[in-house]
Amino acid sequence: MNQRITWSQLPQTVRDGVENILGEAVTEAESQPGGFSPGSADRVQLASGRRAFVKAASALHNATTPGLHRREAAVTAALPPGVLVPDFLGMYDDGTWVALVLADVAGRHPQEPWAAHEVVQVLDALVSVGQLDLPAELELPRYQESLQGAFLGWERLRSRPLETMGSWAASHLDQLVEVAQRGTLELAGDTLVHGDLRADNILLTGQDPGAGSWHSRGQDAGRFGNGTGRGVVFLDWPWAARGAAWVDGLSVLINVKTLNPSAQVDQFFETHPVFAGTNAHAITAVMAGWAGYFLDMSRRPAPAGIPTLRPFQRQQADALIDWIQSRGL
Incomplete structure (x- = not known):
């Protein structure tokens, strides 16, 4: 729905912070379409072959989105077992850029129009x-x-x-x-x-x-x-x-x-x-x-x-x- 920024366009400090959370380097990233965030949304592959999902936003692009990411991190990490959500792996936050790191889910969005x-x-x-x-x-x-x-x-x-x-x-x-x-x-x-x-x-x-x-x-x-x-x-x-x-x-x-x-x-x-x-x-x-x-x-x-x-x-x-x-x- 919007033209997203991609993993490669994130500041190096943000990418380094995400890789520190994951414990290894990101070797591939695939930007995901859809949604109404001006930030990034990437399925990433790591050097070991593991996969994760990373979304990042900057207050310089939209003042509201980083706050929503912080709120999402707090909620996702606190939800009880049984809620159908990706595992929360960590958050990078330097005051301007906020990046959420979640488990990657192999799946697809519902058809549009819906079936x-x-x-x-x-x-x-x-x-x-x-x-x-x-x-x-x-x-x-x-x-x-x-x-x-x-x-x-x-x-x-x-x-x-x-x-x-x-x-x-x-x-x-x-x-x-x-x-x-x-x-x-x-x-x-x-x-x-x-x-x-x-x-x-x-x-x-x-x-x-x-x-x-x-x-x-x-x-x-x-x-x-x-x-x-x-x-x-x-x-x-x-x-x-x-x-x-x-x-x-x-x-x-x-x-x-x-x-x-x-x-x-x-x-x-x-x-x-x-x-x-x-x-x-x-x-x-x-x-x-x-x-x-x-x-x-x-x-x-x-x-x-x-x-x-x-x-x-x-x-x-x-x-x-x-x-x-x-x-x-």
Whole structure:
């Protein structure tokens, strides 16, 4: 999604720091596409043949990203056993450059647009995450508190309208403000929440548990989830929080609809166990919160080094608004 810097473009001091963590020299590096970071993301091979994953960012390129890397390092290192994440190997931090060193995971991102069986595979993995007991000493923010300001997007749009928001959203602003406010409350819970799940933050490993497409199996894809979570690894945890068990599943489906607006995914809400215990009003309320956030953010200047973020946020907002309109407020 962005033009990344590569391993060879990192300062020598950063590369030396990473090699000190790994205990040997990097002999090959393959830059990984995807995501919205202006930093590097490389699968590296070491002199012994071992492999690792390295991501690095500089405050000179983007002031926010190094802080997110520090947060990700702290969260990843503290997550309890059973969470489907790469092993944390270490962090280099000189105050300007921050580099995370993680175990390399042999896998690939879900197809874009998503295939129905891969949606099921990921939702199954989220069931496993939702069943984990989080240690009391794991310090994570409450998700409803983290997104309290973000879910005020429709209020900001009401006070400073956006001409291109569309006639339906413009004519339902008051309702959207009210529903999005309720959405903040629906985020509450005590389950581990990733907080930023999209295809580029997910790796599928090993043998896929099925095959199919939205055209051949999309209508009943939600009926064969088994909650095992096999073959899925979740990446990039700086936004981790404690919240409702189903909200990451909704984030996955938002990504599905963003990349393929015609995908029929509403059946998952009724058939997949990751959404057990929730209801249509709660789901729509959280959708409204995200839609207002993405639409409001899409009109802001692009962050330094991330020119594609605002267009993608607008794409997410448009997909959500159409989805909410079809579901009804």
